[in-house]
Amino acid sequence: MSLFNQLVSRTIMHIPAPVVRFFAKGYIAGERLEDAVRVSRELNGRGIMTTIDVLGEFITTLDQAENFKRECLGILDTIDREKLDANLSLKPSQMGLLLDREQALANIREIVARAADLGNFVRIDMEDISCTDATLDFYRALREEFPGHVGVVLQAYLRRTPADVAALADAPMNFRLCKGIYNEPRTAAWKNQETINRSFVHILEKMLAAGAYVGIATHDEKLVFEAMRLVDEQGLKPEQYEFQMLLGVDEELRDIIVAAGHRLRVYVPYGESWLPYSRRRLKENPSIAEHALRQMLNM
Numbered sequence: 001m002s003l004f005n006q007l008v009s010r011t012i013m014h015i016p017a018p019v020v021r022f023f024a025k026g027y028i029a030g031e032r033l034e035d036a037v038r039v040s041r042e043l044n045g046r047g048i049m050t051t052i053d054v055l056g057e058f059i060t061t062l063d064q065a066e067n068f069k070r071e072c073l074g075i076l077d078t079i080d081r082e083k084l085d086a087n088l089s090l091k092p093s094q095m096g097l098l099l100d101r102e103q104a105l106a107n108i109r110e111i112v113a114r115a116a117d118l119g120n121f122v123r124i125d126m127e128d129i130s131c132t133d134a135t136l137d138f139y140r141a142l143r144e145e146f147p148g149h150v151g152v153v154l155q156a157y158l159r160r161t162p163a164d165v166a167a168l169a170d171a172p173m174n175f176r177l178c179k180g181i182y183n184e185p186r187t188a189a190w191k192n193q194e195t196i197n198r199s200f201v202h203i204l205e206k207m208l209a210a211g212a213y214v215g216i217a218t219h220d221e222k223l224v225f226e227a228m229r230l231v232d233e234q235g236l237k238p239e240q241y242e243f244q245m246l247l248g249v250d251e252e253l254r255d256i257i258v259a260a261g262h263r264l265r266v267y268v269p270y271g272e273s274w275l276p277y278s279r280r281r282l283k284e285n286p287s288i289a290e291h292a293l294r295q296m297l298n299m
Ligand code: FAD
Pocket: 124, 125, 126, 127, 153, 155, 176, 178, 179, 180, 181, 182, 217, 218, 219, 220, 221, 223, 244, 245, 246, 248, 249, 250, 266, 267, 281, 284, 285, 288
């Protein structure tokens, strides 16, 4: 990691909000749902699907959860009205998981029920390990009630993930597989990048072999290659899986995936809580700041 990147990573929590906003603006659609609609429409026009996410997590009151639930219902209605090729991603903690588990499930259930009515789909994002068990329980309950309208995220860095896939294999499975973004203890998560990559491929192979629909969420060229190899080896049709990437990240790789005939979905976050999301992205990948700075200075 360059000195500049180390500096960004270590000082990110103290960098003033306007500076963070400058570096992160390409990674967020804007503050309002209409921004996410505009970005989704542009991407749809290029043959790319989206998943819309309203920013906000680890809330402190159930009123906030109620507001996020209403916002999510509004997203689904808007996708339907605007005829977008888009679905919804949400975070269990945003729905109150760490405040009142039953209420959080009721909130998510209402959203998935609306998605089912509209013929759409809800992806339940995966947060840190304090949320894993409950999130998987929610997924299990909701896929039984609304089959085909809900999926969950699994993280390749967690040692438990292969066992979670096996435990969920008693009904059709719909996963997003990603490396995982939270700073977990070594007892729970692989720490070495090469090990995480091998785990990703190992788990993806198991998921596809078990007939799961997988959103292959990575910008890592090595993993994209491995995923293409696996779908080819298993003779899968493009509608049996999809690639997923974050808004604003490696658009060249995005185009390569689409040009090769694979389906791709971009995660389109919007909302007023852009600061924690942006800080997380910058901490995870300080090269974002370096790229933005180079562009600004025309280097
Ligand atoms: P990396 O090795 O981290 O990145 C590969 C290359 O991609 C890097 O060298 C860099 O050039 C580029 N890159 C990667 N990330 C960025 C970035 N943010 N900005 C700029 N360049 C970047 N994690 C969870 O824990 N739970 C979730 O629910 C979740 N949902 C996700 C949904 C989607 C659609 C995606 C794409 C990721 C999601 N993640 C989630 C994040 C994921 O776990 C990883 O932290 C993130 O994708 C980086 O891993 P990577 O596979 O891209 O590989």
